[in-house]
Amino acid sequence: MKADGVLLVNLGSPDSTDVPDVRRYLREFLSDDRVLDAPKLIQQAVLNLTILPFRPKKTAEAYSTIWTDEGSPLIISTEEIAQKLRERLDIPVEIGMRYGNPSSEQGVMKLLAKGVRRIFLIPLYPHYAMSSYETAVVKVQEVVAKVAPDVDLVVQPPFFNDPRYVDALVKHTQPFLEEDYDLLLFSYHGIPERHLRKSDPSHAYCLADPRCCEKTHPAHATCYRAQVFATSRLFAERAGIPREKWHLTFQSRLGRDPWLKPYTDMELEAFPSRGFKRIVVMCPAFISDCLETLEEIAEEGKECFIEAGGLDFRYAPCLNDSDAFIDVLEGFVGDFREGVLESA
Ligand SMILES: C=CC1=C(C)c2cc3[nH]c(cc4nc(cc5[nH]c(cc1n2)c(C)c5CCC(=O)O)C(CCC(=O)O)=C4C)c(C)c3C=C
Ligand SMILES: [Fe+2]
Numbered sequence: 111m112k113a114d115g116v117l118l119v120n121l122g123s124p125d126s127t128d129v130p131d132v133r134r135y136l137r138e139f140l141s142d143d144r145v146l147d148a149p150k151l152i153q154q155a156v157l158n159l160t161i162l163p164f165r166p167k168k169t170a171e172a173y174s175t176i177w178t179d180e181g182s183p184l185i186i187s188t189e190e191i192a193q194k195l196r197e198r199l200d201i202p203v204e205i206g207m208r209y210g211n212p213s214s215e216q217g218v219m220k221l222l223a224k225g226v227r228r229i230f231l232i233p234l235y236p237h238y239a240m241s242s243y244e245t246a247v248v249k250v251q252e253v254v255a256k257v258a259p260d261v262d263l264v265v266q267p268p269f270f271n272d273p274r275y276v277d278a279l280v281k282h283t284q285p286f287l288e289e290d291y292d293l294l295l296f297s298y299h300g301i302p303e304r305h306l307r308k309s310d311p312s313h314a315y316c317l318a319d320p321r322c323c324e325k326t327h328p329a330h331a332t333c334y335r336a337q338v339f340a341t342s343r344l345f346a347e348r349a350g351i352p353r354e355k356w357h358l359t360f361q362s363r364l365g366r367d368p369w370l371k372p373y374t375d376m377e378l379e380a381f382p383s384r385g386f387k388r389i390v391v392m393c394p395a396f397i398s399d400c401l402e403t404l405e406e407i408a409e410e411g412k413e414c415f416i417e418a419g420g421l422d423f424r425y426a427p428c429l430n431d432s433d434a435f436i437d438v439l440e441g442f443v444g445d446f447r448e449g450v451l452e453s454a
Protein backbone atom coordinates (compact mmCIF):
# COMPACT_ATOMS: atom_id res chain seq x y z
CA MET A 111 0.00 0.00 0.00
CA LYS A 112 1.29 3.45 -0.94
CA ALA A 113 1.61 6.00 1.92
CA ASP A 114 -1.07 8.72 1.72
CA GLY A 115 -0.78 12.47 2.28
CA VAL A 116 -2.98 15.54 1.82
CA LEU A 117 -2.07 18.72 -0.07
CA LEU A 118 -4.28 21.78 0.50
CA VAL A 119 -3.88 24.36 -2.26
CA ASN A 120 -5.03 27.95 -2.04
CA LEU A 121 -4.48 30.98 -4.27
CA GLY A 122 -1.57 32.66 -2.45
CA SER A 123 -0.50 36.18 -1.48
CA PRO A 124 2.56 38.39 -1.89
CA ASP A 125 5.46 37.81 0.55
CA SER A 126 4.86 41.25 2.07
CA THR A 127 3.00 44.49 1.39
CA ASP A 128 6.13 46.05 -0.16
CA VAL A 129 5.42 47.20 -3.71
CA PRO A 130 8.23 45.04 -5.31
CA ASP A 131 6.83 41.90 -3.58
CA VAL A 132 3.31 42.76 -4.71
CA ARG A 133 4.59 43.39 -8.26
CA ARG A 134 6.35 39.97 -8.31
CA TYR A 135 3.16 38.27 -7.09
CA LEU A 136 0.94 40.03 -9.64
CA ARG A 137 3.41 39.18 -12.43
CA GLU A 138 3.25 35.47 -11.58
CA PHE A 139 -0.55 35.52 -11.07
CA LEU A 140 -1.43 37.47 -14.20
CA SER A 141 1.07 35.60 -16.42
CA ASP A 142 -1.06 32.50 -15.87
CA ASP A 143 -2.73 31.73 -19.21
CA ARG A 144 -5.83 30.53 -17.34
CA VAL A 145 -6.18 33.99 -15.69
CA LEU A 146 -5.19 36.46 -18.43
CA ASP A 147 -6.03 34.22 -21.35
CA ALA A 148 -4.81 36.33 -24.29
CA PRO A 149 -2.04 35.09 -26.63
CA LYS A 150 1.28 35.29 -24.71
CA LEU A 151 2.60 38.38 -26.54
CA ILE A 152 -0.60 40.35 -25.94
CA GLN A 153 -0.91 39.10 -22.35
CA GLN A 154 2.63 40.28 -21.56
CA ALA A 155 2.14 43.61 -23.34
CA VAL A 156 -1.06 44.29 -21.35
CA LEU A 157 0.63 43.19 -18.14
CA ASN A 158 3.83 45.21 -18.60
CA LEU A 159 2.29 48.33 -20.11
CA THR A 160 -1.06 48.75 -18.41
CA ILE A 161 -1.10 46.70 -15.17
CA LEU A 162 2.35 46.40 -13.61
CA PRO A 163 3.31 50.10 -13.82
CA PHE A 164 0.28 51.14 -11.69
CA ARG A 165 -1.54 48.31 -9.95
CA PRO A 166 1.15 47.06 -7.49
CA LYS A 167 1.09 50.34 -5.51
CA LYS A 168 -2.70 50.34 -5.24
CA THR A 169 -2.84 46.62 -4.39
CA ALA A 170 -0.03 47.02 -1.80
CA GLU A 171 -2.05 49.76 -0.08
CA ALA A 172 -5.10 47.52 -0.01
CA TYR A 173 -3.07 44.62 1.45
CA SER A 174 -1.68 46.97 4.15
CA THR A 175 -5.21 47.43 5.51
CA ILE A 176 -5.67 43.68 6.18
CA TRP A 177 -2.09 42.45 6.80
CA THR A 178 -1.41 41.17 10.32
CA ASP A 179 1.80 40.71 12.37
CA GLU A 180 1.79 37.06 11.23
CA GLY A 181 1.32 38.02 7.56
CA SER A 182 -1.38 37.52 4.95
CA PRO A 183 -4.80 36.46 6.30
CA LEU A 184 -5.21 33.98 3.42
CA ILE A 185 -1.91 32.21 4.16
CA ILE A 186 -2.52 32.20 7.91
CA SER A 187 -6.01 30.81 7.44
CA THR A 188 -4.67 28.05 5.15
CA GLU A 189 -1.97 27.15 7.71
CA GLU A 190 -4.58 27.03 10.48
CA ILE A 191 -6.82 24.76 8.39
CA ALA A 192 -3.86 22.43 7.75
CA GLN A 193 -2.89 22.35 11.43
CA LYS A 194 -6.42 21.48 12.58
CA LEU A 195 -6.74 18.79 9.91
CA ARG A 196 -3.38 17.29 10.98
CA GLU A 197 -4.74 16.97 14.51
CA ARG A 198 -7.62 14.86 13.15
CA LEU A 199 -5.62 12.60 10.80
CA ASP A 200 -2.80 10.08 11.00
CA ILE A 201 -1.32 11.08 7.62
CA PRO A 202 0.80 14.12 6.61
CA VAL A 203 -0.97 17.34 5.60
CA GLU A 204 0.87 20.15 3.78
CA ILE A 205 -0.14 23.37 2.06
CA GLY A 206 0.90 24.93 -1.24
CA MET A 207 -0.04 28.16 -2.96
CA ARG A 208 -0.80 28.47 -6.67
CA TYR A 209 1.14 31.77 -6.70
CA GLY A 210 3.84 32.93 -4.29
CA ASN A 211 5.00 31.10 -1.17
CA PRO A 212 4.91 28.42 0.08
CA SER A 213 4.62 27.16 -3.50
CA SER A 214 2.71 24.08 -4.62
CA GLU A 215 6.10 22.52 -5.42
CA GLN A 216 7.29 23.08 -1.84
CA GLY A 217 4.10 21.45 -0.56
CA VAL A 218 4.61 18.40 -2.80
CA MET A 219 8.31 18.14 -1.81
CA LYS A 220 7.40 18.18 1.91
CA LEU A 221 4.94 15.33 1.38
CA LEU A 222 7.52 13.33 -0.59
CA ALA A 223 10.10 13.87 2.18
CA LYS A 224 7.61 12.27 4.58
CA GLY A 225 7.42 9.16 2.38
CA VAL A 226 4.06 9.99 0.76
CA ARG A 227 3.47 8.12 -2.52
CA ARG A 228 -0.23 8.93 -3.02
CA ILE A 229 -1.23 12.59 -2.79
CA PHE A 230 -4.80 13.71 -2.17
CA LEU A 231 -5.08 17.25 -3.56
CA ILE A 232 -7.82 19.46 -2.14
CA PRO A 233 -8.06 22.78 -4.02
CA LEU A 234 -9.63 25.16 -1.49
CA TYR A 235 -12.24 26.34 -3.98
CA PRO A 236 -15.82 25.03 -3.83
CA HIS A 237 -16.50 26.00 -7.47
CA TYR A 238 -14.88 25.23 -10.83
CA ALA A 239 -13.23 28.11 -12.70
CA MET A 240 -10.29 27.84 -15.06
CA SER A 241 -8.69 30.75 -13.15
CA SER A 242 -8.97 29.08 -9.71
CA TYR A 243 -9.71 25.34 -9.41
CA GLU A 244 -8.42 24.28 -12.84
CA THR A 245 -5.13 26.16 -12.71
CA ALA A 246 -4.43 24.85 -9.17
CA VAL A 247 -4.97 21.26 -10.31
CA VAL A 248 -2.92 21.62 -13.51
CA LYS A 249 -0.05 23.19 -11.55
CA VAL A 250 0.12 20.28 -9.09
CA GLN A 251 -0.19 17.75 -11.93
CA GLU A 252 2.80 19.43 -13.63
CA VAL A 253 4.84 19.47 -10.41
CA VAL A 254 4.14 15.79 -9.70
CA ALA A 255 4.92 14.81 -13.30
CA LYS A 256 8.25 16.64 -13.01
CA VAL A 257 9.48 15.67 -9.54
CA ALA A 258 7.78 12.32 -8.81
CA PRO A 259 6.08 10.79 -11.85
CA ASP A 260 5.53 7.50 -10.00
CA VAL A 261 3.45 9.20 -7.29
CA ASP A 262 -0.35 8.89 -7.57
CA LEU A 263 -2.44 12.05 -7.51
CA VAL A 264 -6.11 12.02 -6.54
CA VAL A 265 -8.07 15.29 -6.78
CA GLN A 266 -11.08 16.41 -4.76
CA PRO A 267 -13.81 17.55 -7.22
CA PRO A 268 -15.51 20.96 -6.73
CA PHE A 269 -17.77 20.61 -3.70
CA PHE A 270 -20.22 23.49 -4.35
CA ASN A 271 -23.28 21.21 -3.87
CA ASP A 272 -21.92 18.68 -1.41
CA PRO A 273 -24.47 18.57 1.46
CA ARG A 274 -21.60 18.39 3.98
CA TYR A 275 -20.20 21.68 2.68
CA VAL A 276 -23.59 23.41 2.42
CA ASP A 277 -24.51 22.29 5.95
CA ALA A 278 -21.18 23.61 7.28
CA LEU A 279 -21.75 26.95 5.57
CA VAL A 280 -25.26 27.22 7.05
CA LYS A 281 -24.08 26.25 10.55
CA HIS A 282 -21.18 28.70 10.35
CA THR A 283 -23.27 31.61 9.03
CA GLN A 284 -26.41 31.07 11.15
CA PRO A 285 -25.33 33.42 14.00
CA PHE A 286 -25.21 36.31 11.49
CA LEU A 287 -28.76 35.59 10.31
CA GLU A 288 -30.36 35.55 13.74
CA GLU A 289 -31.00 39.29 14.02
CA ASP A 290 -33.50 40.69 11.51
CA TYR A 291 -32.22 41.78 8.07
CA ASP A 292 -33.74 42.87 4.74
CA LEU A 293 -31.49 40.90 2.37
CA LEU A 294 -28.81 38.21 2.35
CA LEU A 295 -26.19 38.89 -0.34
CA PHE A 296 -23.98 36.13 -1.75
CA SER A 297 -21.03 37.94 -3.33
CA TYR A 298 -18.83 35.64 -5.47
CA HIS A 299 -15.48 36.45 -7.09
CA GLY A 300 -16.29 37.29 -10.72
CA ILE A 301 -14.75 35.94 -13.91
CA PRO A 302 -14.88 37.22 -17.50
CA GLU A 303 -17.95 35.92 -19.39
CA ARG A 304 -15.49 34.60 -22.00
CA HIS A 305 -14.06 32.17 -19.41
CA LEU A 306 -17.48 30.63 -18.92
CA ARG A 307 -17.79 29.95 -22.66
CA LYS A 308 -14.24 28.54 -22.79
CA SER A 309 -14.94 26.13 -19.93
CA ASP A 310 -18.11 24.86 -21.63
CA PRO A 311 -17.02 21.69 -23.53
CA SER A 312 -19.74 22.30 -26.15
CA HIS A 313 -18.74 26.01 -26.49
CA ALA A 314 -22.40 26.60 -27.29
CA TYR A 315 -24.49 26.16 -24.12
CA CYS A 316 -23.24 28.57 -21.44
CA LEU A 317 -24.64 32.11 -21.68
CA ALA A 318 -26.42 31.36 -24.97
CA ASP A 319 -29.58 31.93 -22.92
CA PRO A 320 -29.49 34.10 -19.75
CA ARG A 321 -31.37 31.37 -17.83
CA CYS A 322 -28.98 28.58 -18.94
CA CYS A 323 -27.76 27.97 -15.40
CA GLU A 324 -31.26 27.27 -14.09
CA LYS A 325 -31.51 24.10 -16.18
CA THR A 326 -29.62 20.85 -15.71
CA HIS A 327 -26.84 20.40 -18.30
CA PRO A 328 -23.55 18.44 -18.60
CA ALA A 329 -21.73 21.78 -19.17
CA HIS A 330 -22.38 22.63 -15.53
CA ALA A 331 -19.66 20.21 -14.41
CA THR A 332 -17.29 23.07 -15.31
CA CYS A 333 -19.67 26.07 -15.20
CA TYR A 334 -18.74 28.52 -12.45
CA ARG A 335 -22.02 30.44 -12.80
CA ALA A 336 -24.22 27.37 -12.50
CA GLN A 337 -22.18 26.16 -9.53
CA VAL A 338 -22.39 29.43 -7.56
CA PHE A 339 -26.14 29.58 -8.22
CA ALA A 340 -26.41 26.04 -6.88
CA THR A 341 -24.50 26.87 -3.68
CA SER A 342 -26.74 29.89 -3.02
CA ARG A 343 -29.97 28.03 -3.78
CA LEU A 344 -29.00 25.08 -1.60
CA PHE A 345 -27.87 27.37 1.22
CA ALA A 346 -31.15 29.30 1.13
CA GLU A 347 -33.22 26.09 1.06
CA ARG A 348 -31.26 24.61 3.96
CA ALA A 349 -31.42 27.85 6.01
CA GLY A 350 -35.10 28.45 5.18
CA ILE A 351 -34.55 31.80 3.45
CA PRO A 352 -37.28 32.74 0.94
CA ARG A 353 -36.20 33.59 -2.66
CA GLU A 354 -37.09 37.30 -2.36
CA LYS A 355 -34.77 37.66 0.64
CA TRP A 356 -31.49 36.71 -1.08
CA HIS A 357 -29.50 38.03 -4.00
CA LEU A 358 -26.33 36.98 -5.82
CA THR A 359 -23.59 39.24 -7.24
CA PHE A 360 -20.03 39.05 -8.62
CA GLN A 361 -17.11 41.12 -7.30
CA SER A 362 -13.43 41.92 -8.08
CA ARG A 363 -13.58 42.50 -11.83
CA LEU A 364 -10.43 43.54 -13.69
CA GLY A 365 -10.15 45.16 -17.12
CA ARG A 366 -12.78 46.25 -19.59
CA ASP A 367 -14.18 42.94 -20.85
CA PRO A 368 -17.66 41.95 -19.66
CA TRP A 369 -17.55 39.92 -16.46
CA LEU A 370 -20.36 37.96 -14.86
CA LYS A 371 -23.16 40.25 -13.69
CA PRO A 372 -24.64 41.75 -11.58
CA TYR A 373 -21.62 43.54 -10.13
CA THR A 374 -21.38 43.65 -6.32
CA ASP A 375 -20.26 47.29 -6.01
CA MET A 376 -23.11 48.62 -8.16
CA GLU A 377 -25.73 46.54 -6.37
CA LEU A 378 -24.47 47.59 -2.91
CA GLU A 379 -24.87 51.20 -3.94
CA ALA A 380 -28.40 50.60 -5.20
CA PHE A 381 -29.73 48.44 -2.32
CA PRO A 382 -30.72 51.26 0.10
CA SER A 383 -32.87 52.98 -2.53
CA ARG A 384 -34.57 49.61 -3.24
CA GLY A 385 -35.48 49.28 0.45
CA PHE A 386 -32.68 46.92 1.49
CA LYS A 387 -31.14 48.92 4.32
CA ARG A 388 -29.97 46.11 6.60
CA ILE A 389 -27.99 43.42 4.84
CA VAL A 390 -25.91 40.34 5.60
CA VAL A 391 -23.09 39.65 3.13
CA MET A 392 -21.23 36.37 2.66
CA CYS A 393 -18.59 35.27 0.12
CA PRO A 394 -18.81 31.49 -0.45
CA ALA A 395 -16.33 31.40 -3.38
CA PHE A 396 -13.59 31.79 -0.78
CA ILE A 397 -12.76 29.30 1.94
CA SER A 398 -10.27 31.67 3.59
CA ASP A 399 -10.86 35.32 4.31
CA CYS A 400 -8.52 37.36 2.16
CA LEU A 401 -8.01 40.68 0.43
CA GLU A 402 -11.18 40.21 -1.61
CA THR A 403 -13.41 39.65 1.42
CA LEU A 404 -11.78 41.71 4.19
CA GLU A 405 -10.82 44.78 2.17
CA GLU A 406 -13.12 44.78 -0.85
CA ILE A 407 -16.30 43.66 0.92
CA ALA A 408 -16.04 44.18 4.70
CA GLU A 409 -14.24 47.57 4.34
CA GLU A 410 -14.92 49.14 0.91
CA GLY A 411 -18.27 47.45 0.26
CA LYS A 412 -19.58 48.44 3.67
CA GLU A 413 -18.49 52.06 3.22
CA CYS A 414 -20.15 52.29 -0.16
CA PHE A 415 -23.41 50.77 1.16
CA ILE A 416 -23.55 53.07 4.21
CA GLU A 417 -22.75 56.16 2.10
CA ALA A 418 -25.66 55.23 -0.17
CA GLY A 419 -28.04 55.26 2.83
CA GLY A 420 -27.64 51.71 4.19
CA LEU A 421 -28.12 51.28 7.95
CA ASP A 422 -26.63 47.91 8.87
CA PHE A 423 -23.97 45.92 6.97
CA ARG A 424 -23.13 42.56 8.54
CA TYR A 425 -20.24 40.62 6.99
CA ALA A 426 -20.36 36.87 7.70
CA PRO A 427 -16.79 35.52 7.57
CA CYS A 428 -15.63 32.62 5.40
CA LEU A 429 -15.40 29.11 6.82
CA ASN A 430 -11.65 29.42 7.50
CA ASP A 431 -10.54 26.87 10.15
CA SER A 432 -14.01 26.47 11.72
CA ASP A 433 -14.68 23.01 13.17
CA ALA A 434 -17.56 22.77 10.71
CA PHE A 435 -15.16 23.06 7.76
CA ILE A 436 -12.55 20.75 9.27
CA ASP A 437 -15.36 18.15 9.55
CA VAL A 438 -16.00 18.63 5.81
CA LEU A 439 -12.33 18.12 4.96
CA GLU A 440 -12.12 15.06 7.20
CA GLY A 441 -15.09 13.66 5.25
CA PHE A 442 -13.31 14.28 1.92
CA VAL A 443 -10.19 12.51 3.19
CA GLY A 444 -12.43 9.62 4.32
CA ASP A 445 -13.86 9.35 0.76
CA PHE A 446 -10.34 9.35 -0.67
CA ARG A 447 -9.08 6.64 1.65
CA GLU A 448 -12.14 4.48 1.00
CA GLY A 449 -11.34 4.69 -2.72
CA VAL A 450 -14.46 6.66 -3.67
CA LEU A 451 -12.37 9.10 -5.77
CA GLU A 452 -10.38 8.30 -8.91
CA SER A 453 -6.70 9.08 -9.67
CA ALA A 454 -6.07 12.20 -11.79
C1 LIG B 1 -12.85 32.09 -6.42
C2 LIG B 1 -11.61 32.19 -6.61
C3 LIG B 1 -11.01 33.14 -7.55
C4 LIG B 1 -11.25 33.32 -8.90
C5 LIG B 1 -12.20 32.59 -9.79
C6 LIG B 1 -10.41 34.39 -9.33
C7 LIG B 1 -10.36 34.91 -10.63
C8 LIG B 1 -9.60 36.00 -11.03
N1 LIG B 1 -8.86 36.85 -10.23
C9 LIG B 1 -8.27 37.83 -11.00
C10 LIG B 1 -7.44 38.87 -10.54
C11 LIG B 1 -7.04 39.10 -9.21
N2 LIG B 1 -7.50 38.44 -8.10
C12 LIG B 1 -6.83 38.89 -7.00
C13 LIG B 1 -6.96 38.45 -5.70
C14 LIG B 1 -7.59 37.26 -5.32
N3 LIG B 1 -8.34 36.43 -6.12
C15 LIG B 1 -8.78 35.34 -5.40
C16 LIG B 1 -9.56 34.27 -5.86
C17 LIG B 1 -10.03 34.11 -7.15
N4 LIG B 1 -9.68 34.83 -8.26
C18 LIG B 1 -8.28 35.53 -4.06
C19 LIG B 1 -8.51 34.53 -2.94
C20 LIG B 1 -7.57 36.70 -4.01
C21 LIG B 1 -6.94 37.33 -2.77
C22 LIG B 1 -5.55 36.83 -2.46
C23 LIG B 1 -5.03 37.33 -1.14
O1 LIG B 1 -3.79 37.38 -0.99
O2 LIG B 1 -5.76 37.71 -0.22
C24 LIG B 1 -5.90 39.93 -7.41
C25 LIG B 1 -4.89 40.63 -6.51
C26 LIG B 1 -5.39 41.83 -5.87
C27 LIG B 1 -5.63 42.95 -6.83
O3 LIG B 1 -4.68 43.49 -7.40
O4 LIG B 1 -6.82 43.23 -7.06
C28 LIG B 1 -6.04 40.07 -8.78
C29 LIG B 1 -5.28 41.00 -9.69
C30 LIG B 1 -8.63 37.58 -12.35
C31 LIG B 1 -8.16 38.42 -13.52
C32 LIG B 1 -9.46 36.46 -12.36
C33 LIG B 1 -10.12 35.77 -13.49
C34 LIG B 1 -9.81 35.90 -14.73
FE1 LIG C 1 -8.94 36.89 -8.09
Ligand SMILES: [Fe+2]
Binds near residue numbers: 316317323333336
Ligand atom coordinates in the same frame (compact mmCIF):
# COMPACT_ATOMS: atom_id res chain seq x y z
FE1 LIG D 1 -24.33 27.83 -17.32
